[in-house]
Amino acid sequence: MIDKMKRWLPWAALIIALAFVPKIFGIYYMNFFITFAVFAVFSVSLNLLLGYTGLLSFGHAMYFGAGGYGTALALKYIWNLPLLPALSIGILSAVLLALIVCPLVVRVGGTAFAMMHMAFAQLLYVIALKSRFITGGEDGLANFRIPPFSIPGVVSFPLEGAPANFYYFAIIVLGASLWLMWFFTKTPFGQIQVGIRDNAKRIDYLGFKVTHAKAVVYIVSAAFAGVAGSVYAMFQNVVAPDGYLGLLVSFTPIINTMLGGIASFFGPVWGTAIYALIEEIIFRYTDRVELVIGIIFVLVIMYAPLGFSGLMLKLKFKWMMFKNKRMRQAA
Amino acid sequence: MNNILETKKLYHDFDGLQVLFDVNLQIRKGECHAVIGPNGAGKTTLFNVITGTYKPSKGKVFFKGADVTGKSPCDLCRMGIGRSFQITTTFSRLTTFQNIRLGILSKKGVRFNFFTRVDKMEDITRETDELLRRINLIGERNFPVSALSYGKHRALEISLAMSTDPDLVLLDEFAAGMSRDETHNAVELIKKMTQGKTVVLIEHDMDVVFSLADRITVLHRGQILAVGTPQEIRQNQEVKDAYLGDLEVSAVC
Numbered sequence: 001m002i003d004k005m006k007r008w009l010p011w012a013a014l015i016i017a018l019a020f021v022p023k024i025f026g027i028y029y030m031n032f033f034i035t036f037a038v039f040a041v042f043s044v045s046l047n048l049l050l051g052y053t054g055l056l057s058f059g060h061a062m063y064f065g066a067g068g069y070g071t072a073l074a075l076k077y078i079w080n081l082p083l084l085p086a087l088s089i090g091i092l093s094a095v096l097l098a099l100i101v102c103p104l105v106v107r108v109g110g111t112a113f114a115m116m117h118m119a120f121a122q123l124l125y126v127i128a129l130k131s132r133f134i135t136g137g138e139d140g141l142a143n144f145r146i147p148p149f150s151i152p153g154v155v156s157f158p159l160e161g162a163p164a165n166f167y168y169f170a171i172i173v174l175g176a177s178l179w180l181m182w183f184f185t186k187t188p189f190g191q192i193q194v195g196i197r198d199n200a201k202r203i204d205y206l207g208f209k210v211t212h213a214k215a216v217v218y219i220v221s222a223a224f225a226g227v228a229g230s231v232y233a234m235f236q237n238v239v240a241p242d243g244y245l246g247l248l249v250s251f252t253p254i255i256n257t258m259l260g261g262i263a264s265f266f267g268p269v270w271g272t273a274i275y276a277l278i279e280e281i282i283f284r285y286t287d288r289v290e291l292v293i294g295i296i297f298v299l300v301i302m303y304a305p306l307g308f309s310g311l312m313l314k315l316k317f318k319w320m321m322f323k324n325k326r327m328r329q330a331a
Numbered sequence: 332m333n334n335i336l337e338t339k340k341l342y343h344d345f346d347g348l349q350v351l352f353d354v355n356l357q358i359r360k361g362e363c364h365a366v367i368g369p370n371g372a373g374k375t376t377l378f379n380v381i382t383g384t385y386k387p388s389k390g391k392v393f394f395k396g397a398d399v400t401g402k403s404p405c406d407l408c409r410m411g412i413g414r415s416f417q418i419t420t421t422f423s424r425l426t427t428f429q430n431i432r433l434g435i436l437s438k439k440g441v442r443f444n445f446f447t448r449v450d451k452m453e454d455i456t457r458e459t460d461e462l463l464r465r466i467n468l469i470g471e472r473n474f475p476v477s478a479l480s481y482g483k484h485r486a487l488e489i490s491l492a493m494s495t496d497p498d499l500v501l502l503d504e505f506a507a508g509m510s511r512d513e514t515h516n517a518v519e520l521i522k523k524m525t526q527g528k529t530v531v532l533i534e535h536d537m538d539v540v541f542s543l544a545d546r547i548t549v550l551h552r553g554q555i556l557a558v559g560t561p562q563e564i565r566q567n568q569e570v571k572d573a574y575l576g577d578l579e580v581s582a583v584c
Contacts, residue, residue: 183448184445186448186449186450187444187445187446187447187448187449188436188441188442188444188447188449188452188455189442189443189444189445190449191429191432191433191436191449192433192436192442194422194424194425194429195422195425195433197424198421198422198423198424198425199420199421199422199423201420202416202420202421202422202491203433204403204404204405204408205382205404205405205408205413205414205420205492206408206433206434206437206491206494206495207405207408207409207437207495208405208437208442209405209442210405212443213443216443
């Protein structure tokens, strides 16, 4: 009983802390936290491919964009669409896109996989730019209605013009997505997934179909990228090619993941937080945020290839060695 | 039908380089069959063609009487063929336990399961631990595989091939690079693990071959030079000329 409480205590503390964030930081910083939540989901979804299956994608933005555009279009043209269906439409558009692309991309790996995604993402970018009658071209879609966050007949919180409410919504989405993805990596299928990363050939010889397994991971990853895109669209109330399908959108989660550590599930979450913090601080001094981030990225790759969580693990190990030594000296 | 595996007029070439010529291999059910021959004789290619890595250029492979030519490694594994590799092919960042568990999951047919936590599947855990105990790796249960000694790593490689409980096991130079003790342990392991199974092995260590094999096939330049019991092979003049040499044979005899 006490053991159980001990296990739940940190989580309870975390939830309470998260609940008080709007009170402590004020409304101005809500943007910061909401963006963090969205990109944390996006980065972890990318890490399902990169860290867990060993597939590097240079075009994960296509699913982020699909989610964003899907939700924006649905909200624009379907009258009085509630929140969850709007979110689901975003996810479904990402999944649909993944279903179209995956028969082709799961057969390749490595560089081909990465570059093919860059090509597909750029193709989608151009399509979004050119088909003005649907996507609004360069201006994108804006000013669609944001449905309230509600349980019908019980409560209803407006999300439009209420950053604190949107913050709670984004945090709930983050929590649910993280839990689902974490569970996904813990299933028997998750084991096959890490097996593919380590040795796809042996997985084949053990009687698992590698391409099918890759396809499933791919679609799940796309779905969660879609979640992130969809929430981001509702948050910004605008979708445009550059912010949703651009190259930078594809590379942000990669940088997040590398900063935080690809070898750990929560690494990308740390990485997103670090990235957001650095961005926030650098912006006060210069506009050239990417320059500074780039330098930090290079340093991380050179000196801490496993990122923040790798560093933490190393520190923990050193601390344990130190404690051991002290204990031995005492004895 | 007492041939579990049969190849009929098997040919294979790599873009014009002929590696296998008219190989008619017959493996009887329950025997331990060694494939020996000098380097470049086509032994590993033969394994690759049988287990589905390559499609043969010509000819057919029959397993348990069914034509399995050109089937994928995955399908063949599900039909009951297990294979180990000359170059250790394990999941290096997973623990010993997780490695073997993947085999057990495959054996149990647990593949696309998204709704249970694998750590909480007690039957899988129990069976994995049982196997780890049998192969003497229970002490290294939670080590990442990259931290294992060479001999233990090779033992894991062999066990991984047998973890899916196949009827036919193909072992590609399992003793490569092992010390004498390690080789001895590996031979004991194989004897213990393959009871009631059919084994085909490629091996250069003649002590190992003569202590394990019931029958031997000698492959030379992609062709079968001789098939027979160890005794017959030792006395075969062609084999002596091509591979064993006189000195080695007298030492073995």
